[in-house]
Structure formats: structure tokens, C-alpha cells
Amino acid sequence: CLDLSMDNKYLVTLGNDEPQTISLWDWTNEKEEANRVPLIQVHLGVPEPALGKVQPQEPNELCSNGKERVLFLNWEEGVSQFQYYSPRIEKKDFADKKKAMALWTKTVFIPNSFMAVTASNIGVILVWDKSLIIEGIGEQNEKRLIKIVTLNGNGLPINILTTVH
Numbered sequence: 171c172l173d174l175s176m177d178n179k180y181l182v183t184l185g186n187d188e189p190q191t192i193s194l195w196d197w198t199n200e201k202e203e204a205n206r207v208p209l210i211q212v213h214l215g216v217p218e219p220a221l222g223k224v225q226p227q228e229p230n231e232l233c234s235n236g237k238e239r240v241l242f243l244n245w246e247e248g249v250s251q252f253q254y255y256s257p258r259i260e261k262k263d264f265a266d267k268k269k270a271m272a273l274w275t276k277t278v279f280i281p282n283s284f285m286a287v288t289a290s291n292i293g294v295i296l297v298w299d300k301s302l303i304i305e306g307i308g309e310q311n312e313k314r315l316i317k318i319v320t321l322n323g324n325g326l327p328i329n330i331l332t333t334v335h
Contacts, residue, residue: 175229180209182232189213192234192252194245210245212252233286237273240288240296242313255312259296276331286313289331293322 171184179198185191193208214234232243232252243254272290279286284300298313321328 173232177229180229183208184234192232192243194232194252210250210252212243212254214241228284231279233277233279235274235277235288240274240277240298242286242298257298257313257315259315275327275329278331278333281333285316287331289328291327291329292325293320293328295319295321295328295331 173182174180175182179196181195181197183193183195185193191211191213194210195208214236230245230247232245234241234243239256240259241254241256243252245252272292272294274296275289275291277286277288286298288296288298290296295318296315297317297319299316301312301314
């Protein structure tokens with residue numbers, strides 16, 4: 171999978187290797203392109219992750235998910251590592267009437283906000299927003315779950331999420 175930042179400067183790729191690798195490339199930098207060296211790479215231990223999107227307002231923020239967890243990644247110019255975290259999700263809260271557990275299918279950022287949404291195989295989406303820093307809870311760029319929305323009352327999967335700018 172791959173995604174391109176809104177400023178068309180950065181390319182993010184998710185490899186098919188094991189463990190999977192997320193790489194960030196400055197594809198406008200001729201030196202980096204000639205050397206074919208990513209700016210940043212991280213190996214993920216997530217089963218079958220699906221690359222989400224680069225945050226339109228903040229090209230240094232990325233999202234991804236596997237079937238059982240969601241990842242938010244941040245990076246800074248000149249730093250050779252991603253900062254990333256996986257918010258805790260109590261999956262028992264998303265079990266449908268057949269007791270099927272929710273599996274995450276896609277995560278994308280909502281344009282013109284700091285919010286993101288994650289779709290599931292049971293017709294539910296999770297809405298994430300920038301963490302509030304209250305009494306040391308949460309970090310500045312972390313996302314927190316703010317809402318659970320049932321988009322499909324029949325429990326059918328939501329496999330595609332896209333945004334329109």
C-alpha cells in the first residue's frame with residue numbers, strides 16, 4: 171500500500187514483508203531518490219496492517235491498522251524514527267448480537283480536523299480525536315476514542331473509507 175501527502179512531498183509505503191515495514195520517503199529530494207533510502211522506517215508487529223492515510227493538515231502524522239489494533243504514527247524532520255502508539259480498544263464493547271468480535275478494516279483522517287475514523291467488519295466506526303492532556307493522561311499528539319457510531323445496523327462490514335477534500 172502507499173499514500174502521498176497533500177503537499178505531494180512525502181510518500182508512505184507499507185511493505186509485504188514480515189514483519190511489515192512502514193517507510194517514509196521524501197520523493198522530491200533528488201539525493202534521497204538517487205540513494206533509494208527512506209527517511210524513516212519501522213517494522214510493525216501488527217497482523218495484516220492496512221495503511222491508512224497521511225494527515226492532510228499534518229504531513230508528519232500517519233495512521234494504520236491491523237485486524238485487532240489501530241496505530242497512529244508521528245515523525246519530525248531530521249529524526250530517523252517514528253513515534254507510534256496503539257490506543258487500547260475494549261473489543262468486547264463492539265461485539266454484535268452473534269458475539270462476533272469487531273475487526274478493524276480501514277483507518278483514515280477526517281479532512282480539516284485532527285480527527286480520524288476506523289471502520290470495522292460489523293458496521294461500526296470508531297471516531298478518534300486529539301487527546302486532551304488532563305492530569306498527565308495522554309500525550310500531546312495521541313488520539314483518543316471519542317465516539318462509536320453504528321453505520322450499518324445489519325452488521326455488514328465497512329471495507330472502504332475515503333475522504334473528499
